[in-house]
Amino acid sequence: MTGAAAALPTGDLGDGTYRNPVLAADWSDPDVVRVGEDYHLTASSFGRAPGLPLLHSRDLVNWTLVGHALERLEPAAAFTEPRHDRGVWAPSFRYHDGRFWIFWGDPDHGIQQVNAPSVRGPWTAPHLVKAGRGLIDACPLWDEESGEAYLVHAWAKSRAGFNNRLTGHRMSPDGTRLLDAGRTLVDADRLPGWFTLEGPKLYRHDGWFWIFAPAGGVATGWQGVFRSRSFFGPYEERIALAQGDTDVNGPHQGGWVRTGPGEDWFLHFQQSGSHGRLVHLQPMRWEADGWPVLGDEGAPVRVHRKPDLPEQPPARPAVDDTFPGGRFGRQWQWTANPGEGWASQHTGDGLRLHCVRSDRLGDLRGVPHVLTQRLPAGAVVVEVGLRLDSVAPGARAGLVVLGDAYAWIGLERAPDGTARLVHRFAPANTDGERDAARSRPLPGNRVLLRIEVTADARCRFSYETGRGADTAAGTGTGIDPGSGSGSDAEAGSSDGCGPGSGSRDGSGSGTDPGSGFNAGSGSGSGPDPDARSGGGSGSGGGPVRLGPEFAAMPWRWVGALLGLFAGAPEGAGHAGTAVFSDFRVTAASTAPPGAPAGAPAPAPPHPSP
Numbered sequence: 001m002t003g004a005a006a007a008l009p010t011g012d013l014g015d016g017t018y019r020n021p022v023l024a025a026d027w028s029d030p031d032v033v034r035v036g037e038d039y040h041l042t043a044s045s046f047g048r049a050p051g052l053p054l055l056h057s058r059d060l061v062n063w064t065l066v067g068h069a070l071e072r073l074e075p076a077a078a079f080t081e082p083r084h085d086r087g088v089w090a091p092s093f094r095y096h097d098g099r100f101w102i103f104w105g106d107p108d109h110g111i112q113q114v115n116a117p118s119v120r121g122p123w124t125a126p127h128l129v130k131a132g133r134g135l136i137d138a139c140p141l142w143d144e145e146s147g148e149a150y151l152v153h154a155w156a157k158s159r160a161g162f163n164n165r166l167t168g169h170r171m172s173p174d175g176t177r178l179l180d181a182g183r184t185l186v187d188a189d190r191l192p193g194w195f196t197l198e199g200p201k202l203y204r205h206d207g208w209f210w211i212f213a214p215a216g217g218v219a220t221g222w223q224g225v226f227r228s229r230s231f232f233g234p235y236e237e238r239i240a241l242a243q244g245d246t247d248v249n250g251p252h253q254g255g256w257v258r259t260g261p262g263e264d265w266f267l268h269f270q271q272s273g274s275h276g277r278l279v280h281l282q283p284m285r286w287e288a289d290g291w292p293v294l295g296d297e298g299a300p301v302r303v304h305r306k307p308d309l310p311e312q313p314p315a316r317p318a319v320d321d322t323f324p325g326g327r328f329g330r331q332w333q334w335t336a337n338p339g340e341g342w343a344s345q346h347t348g349d350g351l352r353l354h355c356v357r358s359d360r361l362g363d364l365r366g367v368p369h370v371l372t373q374r375l376p377a378g379a380v381v382v383e384v385g386l387r388l389d390s391v392a393p394g395a396r397a398g399l400v401v402l403g404d405a406y407a408w409i410g411l412e413r414a415p416d417g418t419a420r421l422v423h424r425f426a427p428a429n430t431d432g433e434r435d436a437a438r439s440r441p442l443p444g445n446r447v448l449l450r451i452e453v454t455a456d457a458r459c460r461f462s463y464e465t466g467r468g469a470d471t472a473a474g475t476g477t478g479i480d481p482g483s484g485s486g487s488d489a490e491a492g493s494s495d496g497c498g499p500g501s502g503s504r505d506g507s508g509s510g511t512d513p514g515s516g517f518n519a520g521s522g523s524g525s526g527p528d529p530d531a532r533s534g535g536g537s538g539s540g541g542g543p544v545r546l547g548p549e550f551a552a553m554p555w556r557w558v559g560a561l562l563g564l565f566a567g568a569p570e571g572a573g574h575a576g577t578a579v580f581s582d583f584r585v586t587a588a589s590t591a592p593p594g595a596p597a598g599a600p601a602p603a604p605p606h607p608s609p
Helices: none
Strands: 017-019 031-035 038-042 051-057 064-070 089-096 099-106 110-116 127-131 135-142 149-155 165-171 183-187 201-205 208-215 222-228 236-241 252-258 264-271 277-286 292-294 303-305 351-354 370-374 380-389 396-402 406-413 419-426 446-453 458-464 549-551 561-568 577-587
Touching (some): 038 089, 064 110, 089 252, 099 149, 110 135, 135 201, 183 222, 201 252, 208 252, 222 252, 252 277, 351 561, 370 396, 380 396, 396 446, 406 446
Parallel strands (some): 031 252, 089 135, 236 292
Antiparallel strands (some): 017 303, 038 051, 099 110, 099 135, 149 165, 201 208, 208 222, 222 236, 252 264, 264 277, 380 446, 396 406, 396 561, 446 458, 458 549
16 A cells, blocks of 8 residues: 555444444444344345345444345346345344344335344345335334234335325234235324434334334434334324434434343434445433433434443454455445356456446446445545456456446556556446546556545545556455455444535536536646656556546445446457456545544435435
8 A cells, every 4th residue: 555554443442432433334224133142233235236234243333244135136137237226225124033034125116024044044035025116114023012013114205106104014923924904103294394204113112112213314314213002003203313413414214222231222324425324323211201312312422432242353344355266255246136157266366257248338337247345434545456358359347436426447458459547437417438537558457456535535546557466555454254355344434424525416626517526636747647646657656646536426325336347348259357356445544433524415415215
């Protein structure tokens, strides 16, 4: 690495306290369950595969990614192409009758569930509990007092024509079907000031049925709670958590968990622009009147004492990867259900992606064979080595920051057979790429690709050819040998709430409306006008800056993604491969974990679901 770089920190401050977010990346719509001394969390995975991530912790602060519950999305035919804002929405995680259960709503197909005897599987194939459009955010309850089973869900206005209400059903005890047509439990149109009520989580406590459900929109809303003596109501409501005068905007949607020693805690997300939905941990207590209070008297905490649980080593889900034997770590997901021949294992290290032939390479948002992981919050440096083993004209491979707008840097095989360094971008609301810098020939077919990402998600692209493009500098820092490859001990980062994370309308000083580029960024005299920072020729002189600065953008409900891809234009015959080596993400500054980078940066406006 060049410059100041360090392992990504965690939310654990090491002195008996933690700093939010405890998961500083887009683990959207979290839900949590305790079994014995273990805590398990899942989150929305939308149209990526594998889906339904499975995270594990012993202290609710330090988390590792242990797998996924959904190998492929169903119906499979609907997810052969990228569906970035569809698929798995707001899952609920429960443990009942010796099995783990995850229910979720697919807004286009209905309510589904999977279950397993162990969090590590084997998980059942998805089972459709209720078919229909607009059914989202499903949560079951097995009532130990009555022996009855129930399910509650919300509605997506984009499919159903209405939202802001919660519907309840009696459910078969085996969780396979609903036993009635459903009744409205809460109609928030009748509650003054309430809108976009969604994300319900259903509990039984102290003789009451409880529904924890957020409202008010993901960037500006609050966390509500509802209670009733009867499952079918009537329910009374309170706001249990709201931003107040803190910098935690829209504290929103999550799950309650009680520890073994009897403490109550609540995990929820904060919408943070291009970084997506970061996960926060709030203390929780029950008032004398029987209602819960979250955070510090209803306001989110930024720093707090850790739960009264055994001390654990600092950990966060993996980001780094050395790709041993060609295998990629658990943190990676395809942008659609995987196809045959996209990647292959081998005896050495490095990820071997095949240059899949396609007529859609001009817009990576529509390409299914892009391998992605979440963009960590905070200022980071991303590096990966690339070797393009293809002589097919037009074959290309690279490192991409993927969102509604995207930009990538990589190699492309020119018609004359030379490998050329290219940097391209695609503005939002367009269907094709354009050059972000002039391409240039390389003396070989190897390069080290580098992206510097600021705390407010502005990206600066550079490359090196002089210090061994097969391997990025640095060594692994993993502490969980079960992670498959790389490190399963990411360290937390700043909260990523800085302004300026890009906008749909291209506001600011972009060179192209909606492009996310800032023409005024950078300084210095690279080898040509496109290399805007740092000297050197790309032959051992350090990183060579390429093109202007790019502001990462989120999708509709999803944060920006880091991705690796390889492809070639349509044609006959095998198009060769690209080999990626030593993927590294390191902290680019020594800012304290979770330190605010400025005012919160909500995502560009979107209609409610």
